Amino acid sequence: MIEELHKSGKTTFVVSNGMNPDVIKKINPTQLYISVSAPNKELFEKINQPQLKDAWTRFNKSLEHLKEKKRGTLRITLIRGWNMIEPENYAKLIKKANPKFVEIKAFMSVGFARQRFAYEDMPLHREIKEFAEKIAKFAGMKIIDEHPISRVVLLMTGDEKTRFLNCL
Numbered sequence: 001m002i003e004e005l006h007k008s009g010k011t012t013f014v015v016s017n018g019m020n021p022d023v024i025k026k027i028n029p030t031q032l033y034i035s036v037s038a039p040n041k042e043l044f045e046k047i048n049q050p051q052l053k054d055a056w057t058r059f060n061k062s063l064e065h066l067k068e069k070k071r072g073t074l075r076i077t078l079i080r081g082w083n084m085i086e087p088e089n090y091a092k093l094i095k096k097a098n099p100k101f102v103e104i105k106a107f108m109s110v111g112f113a114r115q116r117f118a119y120e121d122m123p124l125h126r127e128i129k130e131f132a133e134k135i136a137k138f139a140g141m142k143i144i145d146e147h148p149i150s151r152v153v154l155l156m157t158g159d160e161k162t163r164f165l166n167c168l
Helices: 002-007 019-027 041-048 055-066 087-097 111-115 127-137 158-168
Strands: 013-016 031-036 072-079 101-106 140-149 151-156
Touching: 002 127, 002 151, 019 055, 031 087, 041 055, 041 101, 055 072, 055 087, 072 127, 087 127, 111 151, 127 151
Parallel strands: 013 031, 031 072, 072 101
Antiparallel strands: 101 151, 140 151
16 A cells, blocks of 8 residues: 555655564555654553563564664653653664654543543653653754644754755
8 A cells, every 4th residue: 555655646654553563674654653652671561561472572673674764763652650761771772773763752641541541641841851852862862853832852863954854
């Protein structure tokens, strides 16, 4: 489907939880996101409650495949009191995937997520930015943009103007 859309001049955007590394390796969307919910296996399993016993292994394999993509992005969703720890381990995951961008955003208490986490678990933009700065330091990245209302910070490696323009 992605190839057919590209043939007709369309762009494609895929977001994955990383549970199907063989698919991640095979597909080539315009933009590929892998969602990151935790800096370590124990917390990953606690937050995601995966049904697959090898979920952490699959997730890490997908990160390895992301570095082969032209425009890969990691999306880290932070939950106050849960996963805003170990910025150095998030950096290790980032380095494994070598994405063009890292989007660090706040968990939002909407839809089904309200059944798992409370409104109070939504970090403020200030908290997101402070944690993003720590991750950026360990990962060798820079903050290139932020949107306080959405509680999102965008990281990139290298000369942000040149690299950003080359990614478009």
